[in-house]
Amino acid sequence: MxxxxxxxxxxxxxxxxxxxxxxxxxxxxxxxxxxxxxxxxxxxxxxxxxxxxxxxxxxxxxxxxxxxxxxxxxxxxxxxxxxxxxxxxxxxxxxxxxxxxxxxxxxxxxxxxxxxxxxxxxxxxxxxxxxxxxxxxxxxxxxxxxxxxxxxxxxxxxxxxxxxxxxxxxxxxxxxxxxxxxxxxxxxxPRWRTVRDAIADLPATPIGTEIGTEKTLNLHFGRNPTDISLARYAAVPPGGNRFDLQRNALHLTPQCWIRKTSGGTDLFGRLWWDRPSVTIRTEFFKPEKGRYLHPVENRPITHREAARLMGFPDSFHFCGTKVEIARQIGNAxxxxxxxxxxxxxxxxxxxxxxxxxxxxxxxxxxxx
Missing domain, CATH: 3.40.50.150 (Vaccinia Virus protein VP39)
Structure with missing residues (x-):
């Protein structure tokens, strides 16, 4: 019982x-x-x-x-x-x-x-x-x-x-x-489980930009970034962050970041393949909020990747809009x-x- x-x-x-x-x-x-x-x-x-x-x-x-x-x-x-x-x-x-x-x-x-x-x-x-x-x-x-x-x-x-x-x-x-x-x-x-352990088998390219219906991959969707966002992603090397963006592409760096010479090193950062991820929060799809860029791809992590980094199996079914589901993942x-x-x-x-x-x-x- x-x-x-x-x-x-x-x-x-x-x-x-x-x-x-x-x-x-x-x-x-x-x-x-x-x-x-x-x-x-x-x-x-x-x-x-x-x-x-x-x-x-x-x-x-x-x-x-x-x-x-x-x-x-x-x-x-x-x-x-x-x-x-x-x-x-x-x-x-x-x-x-x-x-x-x-x-x-x-x-x-x-x-x-x-x-x-x-x-x-x-x-x-x-x-x-x-x-x-x-x-x-x-x-x-x-x-x-x-x-x-x-x-x-x-x-x-x-x-x-x-x-x-x-x-x-x-x-x-x-x-x-x-x-x-x-x-x-x-x-x-056993060693800590890493980002590689959790998400390396997922397609490098997200499946569209909508939630979709296929249950096992229904959260592996992307965004529609602007050209300047794509250029910013590309300027951040493996393990890098906003300071690398400033060093590599000053003209792409927001003025507020240029003026702020100290502070957190996770903003606009890439996750590392061979470490656990940083804490997943409710706006993980926004790299300006933390270290949420994919380890090598020029994009933020997807909802499916975030759910896996939280330990949710793919069979777990989330309901709601993209923002609502992101909130559920980050608060779990x-x-x-x-x-x-x-x-x-x-x-x-x-x-x-x-x-x-x-x-x-x-x-x-x-x-x-």
Whole structure:
């Protein structure tokens, strides 16, 4: 019998996929997902069935009954913790962990998983979450984890907070499955998966400029760049960035970049074949937003390539417009990473491999 799963702020369902699909973990069944993005809800429903709801979670809770569940997962919107919003002015969303925990309580769940940006780990909000969870009878463990350590061809650091109702300490954080090359761990674990591993087999030339209907390649479409954009792409060498554009083709470089002599080295950069990708964000199709140029082709990465760099299988069906699908991809929890977390949750729920409490602190950057 499968464990019952509720996914809040579910997006396309990357975390649900990691919990429910046997290639990642399996053993869980989606009984409810909630998100306020209709296209994402359509994607979730298309892939998982179950009850997928498009709603504001606080409004939904006023008139609906929460179903029973074994685990509640999700990522309350992270903009309130983001480095892009250091002052947290005018952002009410950082409080959305409260209805998340309301659902945990109302569902009778024995465990929960909250995913958020790395900055959550050291925030005042995290301490408030721990206090509320403790009042509800939950213990918590948390860590900042890198998705590349769990088979995702992308370096993406996230805080994972695990809550559980048991006098046991789970095997948390999950044991890495991959390791950075030239480290001690790499002697006994496979190396990090790379961009080459993920996308090298896809056609070098995108298939048209529309989403298309062929399921396995329906996101491998291109854009219609201007002549100046094509010239700019061509001026960036393998591994290069906007500074190479300035060196190689000053006349093609936007004046704002010329005036800004310092700053991020990922803007207008090319991905490297033999490294994991940088963090895939919601506007990965715009190279001016980050290191999103193909390693050798003179174009940005396609939606299919971005989905693969997140760990989504080609069989996963996305719904919506190009922009809506890009948002779903960039906001997702990579499924292989979610699968590693799901294995820990399964241990807790089945009481297998959980170990009695021990005194003393173990490991680094793991919050008790």
């Amino acid at each position: 499968a464990y019952r799963l509720i996914d809040l702020f579910a997006g396309a369902g990357g975390m649900t996929l990691g919990f429910t699909h046997r290639d990642f973990c399996g053993g869980f069944e989606s009984v409810l997902s909630i998100d306020n993005d209709q296209a994402a809800v359509d994607t979730h429903a298309s892939n998982f069935g179950g009850k997928a709801v498009c709603a504001d979670i606080e409004e939904w809770l006023k008139t609906n009954k929460v179903p029973k569940a074994d685990v509640v997962i999700g990522g309350p919107p992270c903009q309130g913790f983001s480095l892009l919003n250091k002052n947290r002015i005018g952002d009410e969303r950082r409080a959305l962990w409260e209805p998340f925990l309301d659902v945990v309580e109302l569902s009778g769940a024995r465990t929960f998983v909250m995913e958020n940006v790395a900055e959550l780990y050291s925030s005042a909000e995290f301490l408030a979450i721990k206090r509320r969870a403790k009042r509800m009878g939950f213990e918590m463990r948390a860590a900042v984890l890198n998705t590349a350590d769990y088979g995702v061809p992308q370096t993406r650091k996230r805080t994972i907070a695990l809550g559980f109702k048991a006098n046991l300490v789970p095997s948390f954080p999950p044991t890495p499955t991959h390791a950075q090359p030239e480290t001690l761990l790499s002697k006994r674990l 929890v990579p499924p292989p990473f979610a699968g590693a977390i799901a294995e820990v949750v399964k241990e807790i729920l089945s009481s297998r491999s959980a170990r009695p409490k021990q005194s003393g602190k173990r490991g680094a950057k793991v919050a008790a």
